[in-house]
Amino acid sequence: MDDFERELTRMMRDSRQPAPFGPGHRARLYQGIRVRRRSRVLWRAGGSALAVAGLSVGLALLPGTGSRSLPADRPPLPATSPTPPPRSPGPTSAPSPSLPPTGTAGTTYPGTTYPGTTAPEYDGTPTFPPSDTPDASMPATTAPPPPVSTEPPVAPPSTEPDRSPSMTAGG
Amino acid sequence: MERFRADGFDEFVAGRWSALLHVARLLTGGDRQRAEDLVQEALVKLWFAWPKVAEQAPEAYVRQVLVRMAARSARRRWWGERPVGELPDRPGPGDVSAAVAERSRLEAALALLPPRQRAAVVLRYCEDLPESQVAQALGCPVGTARSHASRGVARLRQILSDSVRPVG
Numbered sequence: 640m641d642d643f644e645r646e647l648t649r650m651m652r653d654s655r656q657p658a659p660f661g662p663g664h665r666a667r668l669y670q671g672i673r674v675r676r677r678s679r680v681l682w683r684a685g686g687s688a689l690a691v692a693g694l695s696v697g698l699a700l701l702p703g704t705g706s707r708s709l710p711a712d713r714p715p716l717p718a719t720s721p722t723p724p725p726r727s728p729g730p731t732s733a734p735s736p737s738l739p740p741t742g743t744a745g746t747t748y749p750g751t752t753y754p755g756t757t758a759p760e761y762d763g764t765p766t767f768p769p770s771d772t773p774d775a776s777m778p779a780t781t782a783p784p785p786p787v788s789t790e791p792p793v794a795p796p797s798t799e800p801d802r803s804p805s806m807t808a809g810g
Numbered sequence: 811m812e813r814f815r816a817d818g819f820d821e822f823v824a825g826r827w828s829a830l831l832h833v834a835r836l837l838t839g840g841d842r843q844r845a846e847d848l849v850q851e852a853l854v855k856l857w858f859a860w861p862k863v864a865e866q867a868p869e870a871y872v873r874q875v876l877v878r879m880a881a882r883s884a885r886r887r888w889w890g891e892r893p894v895g896e897l898p899d900r901p902g903p904g905d906v907s908a909a910v911a912e913r914s915r916l917e918a919a920l921a922l923l924p925p926r927q928r929a930a931v932v933l934r935y936c937e938d939l940p941e942s943q944v945a946q947a948l949g950c951p952v953g954t955a956r957s958h959a960s961r962g963v964a965r966l967r968q969i970l971s972d973s974v975r976p977v978g
Contacts, residue, residue, distance in 0.1 A: 643963070643967050644935065647966060648935045648936070650916045651935055653912070654909075654912065654916055654917070655832040656832065658832075659827070659828070660824045660827035665820070667850065668850055671854045672857050672858075675854050675857075
């Protein structure tokens with residue numbers, strides 16, 4: 640260390656001024672700490688929100704999730720429909736075993752329609768299984784509706800009197 | 811926990827404030843306002859690192875932060891630091907204090923140095939740090955730190971040669 644360096648050292652140390660750490664400095668320092676802490680919290684919150692948003696977008700765009708997992712050509716399952724009304728055996732048709740209700744559009748499986756009855760057109764509402772109850776819109780029924788009368792009808796031998804078609808048709 | 815941290819931190823700041831401000835003032839070439847800002851920012855950083863560095867070397871941490879922030883702030887244009895051919899604030903015949911004149915001369919000469927040379931000179935000759943610690947504060951190898959200090963001293967010698975007289 641030469642003379643100049645010694646002089647430089649002396650100049651640097653002698654130029655030091657006493658500067659006490661006053662209350663103003665302390666207040667300013669802690670205000671800076673509060674501001675920095677607030678900004679750090681905001682940065683973390685923003686980062687977390689961005690991470691959540693990125694994950695959501697990533698999961699939404701991933702193939703094989705959500706509704707895209709179903710193959711398009713899979714036949715629709717039979718939809719459940721409200722409980723069908725009690726079936727009254729027709730006068731001419733024999734009571735058949737309980738059939739599953741069909742209520743989907745355009746899905747008429749063989750075996751669910753009775754011979755002699757036409758499959759109803761789909762009108763947007765769930766359809767019940769084709770009833771053997773006589774109806775005016777079903778001209779192809781094999782038997783005409785029995786006349787409505789107050790007299791107790793003569794029940795056919797195979798049907799019960801209280802579940803006769805006349806009660807259903809006459810209201 | 812917070813109370814304990816604040817107590818130790820306050821004690822450290824109150825004890826080292828003057829020295830840190832002096833170093834910061836030399837690092838900024840005599841800009842007192844900027845030096846206070848630098849010290850404040852460095853101490854705010856120290857507050858968040860206090861649990862980790864309190865038992866080790868908090869002053870070295872602050873010194874390192876100060877040096878890097880001073881170098882970074884010197885690169886900003888809005889500080890208005892620009893080299894000049896002639897030293898400002900030259901003491902005139904009517905100046906009252908030779909000490910004030912000498913300090914002004916020194917700060918003005920330091921302001922003409924590049925930030926890293928200035929930091930190397932200040933840490934080496936004012937803080938009396940060994941070269942290894944100067945290099946650590948500058949974030950460079952020891953040889954580079956030595957080179958910065960050597961070039962800075964040579965430049966200061968050239969600037970101050972007409973105003974600094976040898977001791978004795």
